[in-house]
Every structure is written in C-alpha cells, then in structure tokens.
Amino acid sequence: MTAAPTAYDKAATDATRGVAVELTGLHRSYGPVQALDDLNLRLAPGELVALLGPSGCGKTTALRCLAGLEDPDSGRIEVGGLDLTRVPTNKRDLGMVFQAYSLFPHMTARQNVEFGLQLRRQSSQQRRARAAEMLDLVGLSTQADRFAHQMSGGQQQRVALARALAIEPQVLLLDEPLSALDAKVRVQLRDEIRRIQLEVGTTTLFVTHDQEEALAVADRVGVMRSGRLEQIAAPEELYSRPVNDFVADFVGVTNRLPGDADAKSATVLGGSVPLLVGSATSGPVTVLVRPEHLVVHADPNGPDAVTSVSFLGAHGRVIVGLAAGGQAIVQVPSSAVSNYPPGTRVTVRPTGEAALAVSART
Amino acid sequence: MRPSGALLGVVPFFAYVTVFLLIPALVVVIGAFVSGGRPTLGNIRALGEPAVTSALWHSVVLSVVTAVVGAVLGAILAYAVSTARPNGVLKRFVTSLCGVLAQFGGVILAFAFLATFSAQGFLTRLLGVGGGGLWLYEWDKGLMLVYLYFQVPLMLIVFLPAVEGLRPQWREATETLGGSTALYWRKVAGPILLPSFIGALLLLFTNAFSAYATAAALVSQGAPLLPLQIGGTFTSEVVLGQEGVGKAMALAMVVVVAIVMTAYAVLDRRASKWLVR
Numbered sequence: 001m002t003a004a005p006t007a008y009d010k011a012a013t014d015a016t017r018g019v020a021v022e023l024t025g026l027h028r029s030y031g032p033v034q035a036l037d038d039l040n041l042r043l044a045p046g047e048l049v050a051l052l053g054p055s056g057c058g059k060t061t062a063l064r065c066l067a068g069l070e071d072p073d074s075g076r077i078e079v080g081g082l083d084l085t086r087v088p089t090n091k092r093d094l095g096m097v098f099q100a101y102s103l104f105p106h107m108t109a110r111q112n113v114e115f116g117l118q119l120r121r122q123s124s125q126q127r128r129a130r131a132a133e134m135l136d137l138v139g140l141s142t143q144a145d146r147f148a149h150q151m152s153g154g155q156q157q158r159v160a161l162a163r164a165l166a167i168e169p170q171v172l173l174l175d176e177p178l179s180a181l182d183a184k185v186r187v188q189l190r191d192e193i194r195r196i197q198l199e200v201g202t203t204t205l206f207v208t209h210d211q212e213e214a215l216a217v218a219d220r221v222g223v224m225r226s227g228r229l230e231q232i233a234a235p236e237e238l239y240s241r242p243v244n245d246f247v248a249d250f251v252g253v254t255n256r257l258p259g260d261a262d263a264k265s266a267t268v269l270g271g272s273v274p275l276l277v278g279s280a281t282s283g284p285v286t287v288l289v290r291p292e293h294l295v296v297h298a299d300p301n302g303p304d305a306v307t308s309v310s311f312l313g314a315h316g317r318v319i320v321g322l323a324a325g326g327q328a329i330v331q332v333p334s335s336a337v338s339n340y341p342p343g344t345r346v347t348v349r350p351t352g353e354a355a356l357a358v359s360a361r362t
Numbered sequence: 363m364r365p366s367g368a369l370l371g372v373v374p375f376f377a378y379v380t381v382f383l384l385i386p387a388l389v390v391v392i393g394a395f396v397s398g399g400r401p402t403l404g405n406i407r408a409l410g411e412p413a414v415t416s417a418l419w420h421s422v423v424l425s426v427v428t429a430v431v432g433a434v435l436g437a438i439l440a441y442a443v444s445t446a447r448p449n450g451v452l453k454r455f456v457t458s459l460c461g462v463l464a465q466f467g468g469v470i471l472a473f474a475f476l477a478t479f480s481a482q483g484f485l486t487r488l489l490g491v492g493g494g495g496l497w498l499y500e501w502d503k504g505l506m507l508v509y510l511y512f513q514v515p516l517m518l519i520v521f522l523p524a525v526e527g528l529r530p531q532w533r534e535a536t537e538t539l540g541g542s543t544a545l546y547w548r549k550v551a552g553p554i555l556l557p558s559f560i561g562a563l564l565l566l567f568t569n570a571f572s573a574y575a576t577a578a579a580l581v582s583q584g585a586p587l588l589p590l591q592i593g594g595t596f597t598s599e600v601v602l603g604q605e606g607v608g609k610a611m612a613l614a615m616v617v618v619v620a621i622v623m624t625a626y627a628v629l630d631r632r633a634s635k636w637l638v639r
Binding site: 067068069088089090091092093094095096098099100101102104105106115116119120147149160163164167173 | 529531532534535536537538539540541542545549550553554635636
C-alpha cells in the first residue's frame with residue numbers, strides 16, 4: 001500500500017528551484033538548559049517551513065545553527081546534500097533577515113542590497129541592476145537612496161529581505177522578521193514575504209512566535225517545545241488534527257471541556273464528538289474543542305449563562321459560564337454578537353467536528 | 363502657566379552659563395582688543411611673536427600626539443571592555459576607574475609622576491629606570507606621558523557608548539552575506555565608528571590643548587605651552603602690562619577650541635543617527 005503524500009512530498013514535487021535542507025539529531029545546550037534536544041527537520045526544495053513555539057522552545061537556536069551563527073553540540077546540518085555542520089557562516093550561501101535593526105546604518109537602501117554582491121565581486125553595473133531589481137521586488141524602488149533612519153520599520157525589513165535575496169541564497173532564513181512591526185504592516189509584509197518566496201522559490205525557514213503568521217505563510221508549520229518538534233504539518237492539518245494538547249493549545253484557541261470517552265468518540269456538553277487519532281479513548285477525558293466547533297443557543301431554561309461577549313470584526317466570541325464548571329469560548333457570526341448580552345441563559349453544544357481528547361488527569 | 367514655569371526651571375542654568383562662560387568669554391574677547399583703556403590691534407599682532415607661535419605649536423603638537431595615542435589606546439581598551447559581561451564586576455570597575463582617572467590631573471598627577479619617575483622617584487632609584495628622570499620635565503616627553511594618563515581613560519569613557527552601540531545583527535548580517543570578520547571591521551563597524559572616533563579624538567585634543575595645572579606643576583623652565591604663556595602674562599613679575607596679550611592668546615585658544623568642538627558636534631550628530639546609545 002502506498003502512503004498518502006505528505007505536505008513535504010507535495011512541496012518537494014512542486015519545487016522548481018531551491019535546495020533540500022536537513023537537520024538531523026541536533027543537540028545544543030547552554031549550561032543546564034537544553035535548547036535543542038534531538039531536533040530533526042527536513043525542508044523540501046522551495047518549501048517555506050515556519051517554526052512556531054513559545055519563548056525558549058529552541059526555534060531561534062535551530063535557525064541560528066542552520067545559519068552557522070551557533071554551533072550544535074552534536075547532529076548534522078545538510079543543505080543541498082552537502083554537510084555544512086562545521087562550515088563557517090560566510091561560506092554557507094544563506095540569506096538571513098533578522099528581527100530588526102540589521103541594515104547597515106551608514107549605507108543607503110541600495111548600498112545595503114549591493115553589499116553581498118560586492119563581496120561576490122560583481123561589477124558595479126551588475127550590482128546596481130540587481131539592487132534595482134530587488135528593491136523593485138519589495139516595492140521600494142523609490143527609496144533606494146534612503147538611509148535606515150529615514151525609513152519606517154516595515155521599509156527597513158523590506159530592504160533587509162531584498163538584501164538577503166539579492167545574493168540568490170540557497171536558503172532564506174527569517175528570524176521573527178515581523179515581530180517589531182505594528183499589526184497592519186505585519187500582515188502586509190507577511191503576505192509580501194510569501195508572494196516573493198513563491199516567486200523566487202528559495203527554500204525558507206521562518207521562525208516566529210505568532211501562530212497566525214506561521215499558519216498564513218508556511219507550507220508546513222513545526223511546533224516546538226523544549227528543543228523538540230512536537231508536530232510538523234500543513235497549517236490546516238496542524239489546526240484541525242493536533243497530535244497533543246500542547247499543539248492544540250498553542251495553535252489557535254482551544255476549549256478544554258470535560259467529557260467521557262468511549263472508543264472513537266466522547267460525550268461533551270451533552271453532544272457527541274468523534275475523537276482524533278492519538279486521543280485517550282476511555283473514561284473521563286478533557287476534550288479540546290475549537291470555539292468554532294461549538295454552537296450557542298439562547299435558551300431561557302438553559303443551564304449556562306453568558307459572562308462576556310467580544311466583537312472581533314469578522315466574527316465574535318461569546319464566553320459562557322458552564323453549569324458543570326469552567327467556561328467555554330464559542331465563536332459566533334459578528335451579526336449575532338448582540339444576541340448574547342452578558343447574563344443571557346444559553347445552552348452550548350458541540351457541532352460534531354473531530355477533536356483531541358487527553359486523559360482528564362493532564 | 364506651563365511655558366513660563368518651564369522657563370523658570372532653566373533660569374539657574376542660564377545664570378550659571380552667563381556668569382561662568384559668557385561673561386568671561388566676553389572679557390577675553392574685549393580685552394584682546396583693548397590696551398590701557400584704548401582699542402588696539404597690538405595684542406593680536408603680538409600673537410605673531412616667536413615665543414607665542416612656538417608655544418602655540420608646542421601646544422598643538424602635544425595635543426595632537428596625546429589625542430591620537432590616547433584615542434587609539436582608549437579605543438582598544440573600550441572594545442575590550444565592551445566584550446565583558448554587561449553588568450559584570452570587571453566592566454563596572456574599569457568604567458568607574460576611568461571616570462576617576464579621566465579627571466585626575468593637576469598638581470596631584472604631576473606629583474604622582476614626580477614621585478615615580480623623577481631623579482629621586484621610586485622607579486628611578488629602586489629599579490634604575492627612567493634615565494635619570496630629567497625627561498619628565500620636558501614638554502615633549504614628560505608632559506606627553508603625563509597627559510596620556512588622563513587621555514586614555516577619557517577616551518574609554520567617551521568612546522565606550524559608541525562601541526556598545528554596534529549591533530550584533532550587523533556582524534551576523536555581514537557573515538550571512540559572505541563577509542569575514544576583517545571585512546566586517548573594514549566595511550561595517552569601522553565606518554560606523556569613525557565619526558564617533560574622530561569626535562572623541564577632537565574632544566581629547568581640546569582636553570589636552572586647554573590643560574594648564576598639570577603642565578604648570580611639572581614645567582618650571584619657561585612657558586613652552588600656550589596656557590603657560592597666558593598664565594605668565596598675568597602672573598609674571600618681570601614683564602608687566604601684558605594682560606591684553608594674554609587675553610589675545612586666550613581668544614586664539616577659544617577660536618581653536620570652538621572650531622574643534624563644532625566639528626565634534628557635527629560628527630556626534632551623524633554618529634547618533636547610526637548608533638543607538
């Protein structure tokens with residue numbers, strides 16, 4: 001029997017440019033802190049993988065090891081089939097965009113973009129042409145003669161991206177490049193990064209602590225905890241089929257609701273929920289249910305009561321105090337938000353989407 | 363009302379500047395063009411006399427040499443200190459020490475050097491080094507060494523913030539783009555630090571150029587430096603009525619220092635755009 005193609009296989013098949021990257025058994029510790037603990041990660045040629053996780057989970061260390069800015073204690077780093085584990089950073093042929101403030105302040109945007117090309121001994125004519133092309137790609141062709149202090153944070157990050165891509169690196173590394181920007185610019189630039197990455201086809205590793213960012217741009221998202229990959233999958237799979245409660249909690253909003261498991265389903269809030277692979281299958285369990293997988297109905301005789309409501313633009317959230325204890329967050333259409341003022345008696349039921357259940361003790 | 367309240371707060375500052383800076387400067391400027399209560403250019407013409415031009419030349423040479431040597435040594439020391447743990451004991455100790463040593467001049471410093479290097483000094487007698495100690499009283503040997511004693515720590519204090527303003531991302535960006543450490547210093551860190559370095563060098567120049575007490579305490583033969591010449595015009599019991607010439611020399615010093623400090627301000631403004639301190 002042939003296994004179904006994974007997101008990695010799909011990316012590998014789609015790739016026209018870019019090289020494969022493989023991190024195998026990486027370990028890195030700082031004194032007693034284990035930053036990377038047997039990390040294994042593969043990136044298909046041309047794929048964009050986002051590493052997501054809380055602070056200190058090891059995602060930045062993994063990226064810095066790939067860049068050569070940190071040395072792993074053990075393990076192997078391969079790029080395009082070549083072992084780069086002990087190769088110095090400046091010989092790795094990588095492009096990197098940092099969190100912020102990485103532009104050389106004494107150079108204009110154009111000079112920044114030309115810098116890597118100058119090191120590759122390109123003629124000034126070639127450099128200028130390539131810099132113009134790259135600045136055009138990131139939408140900053142009119143800002144070529146500006147210095148970093150004359151540009152906004154978003155523009156600076158665009159130039160940093162142009163500089164990293166100008167040298168046509170084998171791998172592009174993005175180290176939380178959007179975290180210092182305000183929300184609107186972040187979304188704009190996020191989409192632009194994805195557009196450009198698809199256009200140039202460079203294999204890309206994107207480190208972020210922002211789940212929305214990771215889910216929006218990546219072919220696959222890896223969730224890390226304590227130096228290990230908890231799960232790596234396509235965004236929709238990660239969201240709808242988390243392998244454990246850490247991933248479910250970290251990616252998206254999750255209700256932890258008490259239930260009773262019976263083989264392949266569990267009873268939750270008076271309704272039945274099919275259980276995902278890897279769930280606890282018997283006895284009292286905690287079922288991890290997404291807010292959009294719950295429905296709320298106004299019911300004067302209902303056991304539960306609305307405690308608060310929030311309008312979030314495209315949709316709204318109703319927080320319901322449950323008679324059985326605890327609370328449930330329910331997603332509703334934004335037009336329905338006004339139907340649930342605090343104090344409204346309601347009933348909450350699952351929609352029947354599959355969910356993960358963990359033993360009630362965890 | 364708020365604006366007048368704010369102005370009230372800076373009154374002591376302006377009073378201080380007026381009494382201790384503006385009025386003395388005005389006295390010097392006016393005095394340089396007055397002799398015996400009458401306006402004259404004689405004081406300015408006196409600046410061309412060999413004793414004055416020689417003293418000016420010595421002052422400039424002494425200031426340039428101690429500024430350049432002090433700046434280079436201080437910059438190296440500042441880089442070394444910047445690599446220490448941010449709030450570590452070593453860093454706090456060295457910066458505090460330099461803060462004190464940068465202000466350690468005058469008679470006390472001269473005495474410290476006399477006690478160490480003069481003919482009867484500790485090292486001269488005990489170890490037989492120092493070549494008899496007479497060099498210590500010469501402006502181009504002794505004073506240079508003594509001035510470096512406060513120039514190097516001053517450089518560290520002034521230049522350390524610039525070195526610490528270098529962002530690690532600049533080095534890492536250079537490396538990921540294919541550059542070596544040497545190239546980083548040549549193409550990135552060097553040019554970024556250059557305005558701060560030259561600015562600090564100019565500050566060291568003015569520091570040495572205007573120093574008086576240390577030189578006065580150490581040099582007893584003649585007045586080989588401009589500040590000593592100026593002092594002589596006010597204290598000499600041999601040649602009287604030279605206050606106007608003294609003020610003209612002081613005016614020359616003010617002009618030199620003003621030019622240098624203007625250049626410093628321009629460079630500092632440029633550096634502050636590049637370096638977050």
